[in-house]
Amino acid sequence: QQQVKQSPQSLIVQKGGISIINCAYENTAFDYFPWYQQFPGKGPALLIAIRPDVSEKKEGRFTISFNKSAKQFSLHIMDSQPGDSATYFCAASNKAAGNKLTFGGGTRVLVKP
Amino acid sequence: NAGVTQTPKFRILKIGQSMTLQCAQDMNHNYMYWYRQDPGMGLKLIYYSVGAGITDKGEVPNGYNVSRSTTEDFPLRLELAAPSQTSVYFCASSAGTGLYEQYFGPGTRLTVT
Numbered sequence: 001q002q003q004v005k006q007s008p009q010s011l012i013v014q015k016g017g018i019s020i021i022n023c024a025y026e027n028t029a030f031d032y033f034p035w036y037q038q039f040p041g042k043g044p045a046l047l048i049a050i051r052p053d054v055s056e057k058k059e060g061r062f063t064i065s066f067n068k069s070a071k072q073f074s075l076h077i078m079d080s081q082p083g084d085s086a087t088y089f090c091a092a093s094n095k096a097a098g099n100k101l102t103f104g105g106g107t108r109v110l111v112k113p
Numbered sequence: 114n115a116g117v118t119q120t121p122k123f124r125i126l127k128i129g130q131s132m133t134l135q136c137a138q139d140m141n142h143n144y145m146y147w148y149r150q151d152p153g154m155g156l157k158l159i160y161y162s163v164g165a166g167i168t169d170k171g172e173v174p175n176g177y178n179v180s181r182s183t184t185e186d187f188p189l190r191l192e193l194a195a196p197s198q199t200s201v202y203f204c205a206s207s208a209g210t211g212l213y214e215q216y217f218g219p220g221t222r223l224t225v226t
Contacts (some may be wrong), residue, residue, distance in 0.1 A: 006155070008222065009153075014210055032213045034213070034214070041219075041220075042219060042220075043117075043140075043203050043205075043217030043218055043219050043220050044156070044203070044217050045217065046214050046215070046216075049213065049214070053176075089155055091154070095213070098144070098161060098163055099144055099207060099209055099213055099215075100146070100171065100173075101156070101158070101215060102150075102158075102159055103156045103157070103190065104155055104157035105153075105154060105155045106153070106154065106155050
């Protein structure tokens with residue numbers, strides 16, 4: 001059972017453009033929604049995260065939008081740069097269940113100069 | 114402060130062999146996790162631990178075993194390696210209880226032939 005579905009699997013964006021990645025979850029007990037960034041040959045690293053009591057969180061060029069009623073959340077990368085080329089994973093966890101992360105399938109982003 | 118370290122970086126096993134993947138963290142984190150990442154896929158939780166002496170199964174535990182005798186170390190044991198265990202293995206840790214961020218190690222790439 002895939003509890004977190006992520007789309008698209010890959011996307012190509014021009015430098016300066018906006019990258020948008022979407023995730024949908026099923027388990028309403030999830031109470032933490034992070035996004036991880038992974039470069040080739042490296043482990044994932046936390047990029048930005050949101051709790052369900054807010055609808056949006058922005059950190060620099062990265063914004064999470066959260067829609068609790070629709071059980072969806074998305075990552076927007078504004079003014080995309082070639083250095084943003086990486087694989088992005090959404091995830092969800094529940095503190096009461098040991099903070100175990102359930103990951104989406106990942107989105108490979110390529111930013112063309 | 115080295116964070117999360119994993120050894121070895123690469124390993125090739127023959128079918129039926131056994132090995133232990135090592136993971137250590139120096140952040141005094143109580144929570145530790147083992148994930149596997151198959152090509153083009155998200156990470157799946159194998160086992161996790163909420164403290165020394167306490168471990169529990171994740172989504173895909175079959176064929177693996179763990180132990181947690183100290184706060185710092187969380188080794189993953191593969192018994193009777195099978196080709197289906199060819200993957201990249203990531204260890205992660207978090208402080209838990211109110212601090213959700215998981216810090217990932219650099220990964221171990223395992224091939225079973």
